[in-house]
Structure formats: C-alpha cells, structure tokens
Amino acid sequence: MASGQSKEDTIPVYYGFYSKYYGDFQNFPVKPHRGIQRGDPDDHPPPVVRLKDSSPDPNEISSPMQSPISFLRHIALAEAVSYLILLGIAMPLKYLAGQPLAVKITGMIHGILFVVFCVALLRAMLEARWPFRRCALIFIAAFIPLVPFFLDRKLKAWEVTAP
Numbered sequence: 001m002a003s004g005q006s007k008e009d010t011i012p013v014y015y016g017f018y019s020k021y022y023g024d025f026q027n028f029p030v031k032p033h034r035g036i037q038r039g040d041p042d043d044h045p046p047p048v049v050r051l052k053d054s055s056p057d058p059n060e061i062s063s064p065m066q067s068p069i070s071f072l073r074h075i076a077l078a079e080a081v082s083y084l085i086l087l088g089i090a091m092p093l094k095y096l097a098g099q100p101l102a103v104k105i106t107g108m109i110h111g112i113l114f115v116v117f118c119v120a121l122l123r124a125m126l127e128a129r130w131p132f133r134r135c136a137l138i139f140i141a142a143f144i145p146l147v148p149f150f151l152d153r154k155l156k157a158w159e160v161t162a163p
Contacts, residue, residue, distance in 0.1 A: 068124040069159040072117075073152055076138070079117045080148035082110040087145060117142060128162045 090106040093099045125135045141147040
C-alpha cells in the first residue's frame with residue numbers, strides 16, 4: 001500500500017466469475033486487466049455487485065418520448081414544419097430568386113424527417129395495435145400541407161386511449 005493511504009482509501013477490484021474458479025489467479029495463465037487501482041487488490045474481498053431492478057417504477061414520471069405515439073406526434077409536427085418551409089420558403093427561393101441550394105438543404109432535412117416519420121408510424125402501428133386504415137390516414141395526411149397540425153389533436157386523443 002502506498003504511503004498515506006489507509007485500507008478505506010483502496011478500491012477493491014472484482015474479477016468476475018474467474019475468481020470463483022481460479023481463486024487468486026496463481027494458476028491462471030494470463031492475469032486479466034485490473035483497471036485503475038489504488039493499493040493491493042488481493043488484500044480485499046471482491047465487492048458485492050447489485051444489479052438495478054429493470055422493472056419500471058410506477059411512481060416515476062415517464063418521459064414523453066417513451067411512448068411510440070408521443071414520438072410519432074413530435075416527428076409528425078417536425079416533418080410538417082419542414083414541409084411548409086420547403087414549400088413556402090425554399091421553393092420560391094429556387095424558382096423566383098434562382099437559389100437552388102435552399103431546396104437541397106431543406107429537402108434533405110425534410111426527407112430524413114419523413115423517413116423517421118414512416119418508421120415511427122410503423123412502430124406506433126405495431127405497438128399500439130392500430131388498424132391499417134388509421135395508419136393510412138396519418139400517412140396520407142403527411143402529404144397535404146397543414147393537415148398534420150389538425151391531426152395532432154386526434155393523435156393526442158389516441159395516445160391517451162392506447163393500451
């Protein structure tokens with residue numbers, strides 16, 4: 001042990017299941033990497049490892065993005081805004097001002113958001129067990145400007161009644 005350190009200052013090192021079968025590694029062909037250590041790890045027993053309980057706490061406030069429908073709502077609104085920017089700002093800049101770069105940038109962003117929207121819609125359909133007709137309505141609404149903003153109210157209601 002280094003000078004000035006007590007036994008309480010040292011960090012014990014846990015070797016996993018090897019220590020159960022091979023003891024203190026005296027007959028083990030290769031010693032594993034011990035990581036950062038202070039003091040001699042052989043002086044201490046391995047620590048008790050407690051795994052976090054994976055079941056959700058009912059009292060814990062869940063993130064709004066954990067729900068697939070909530071995620072779909074957020075992506076649908078972002079995609080609708082990017083569509084309006086593409087149609088209302090970038091297209092006039094391209095055809096009236098001769099600046100095609102605005103369409104390239106906005107179009108790429110809108111395309112990425114539309115692909116994410118399609119994946120989110122599929123995920124919501126599978127996890128919430130939505131009928132195909134409802135998903136087709138949401139998909140078609142994404143092609144018509146301003147309709148996703150009105151459909152957001154229905155999505156919010158469907159989110160509350162989702163299983």
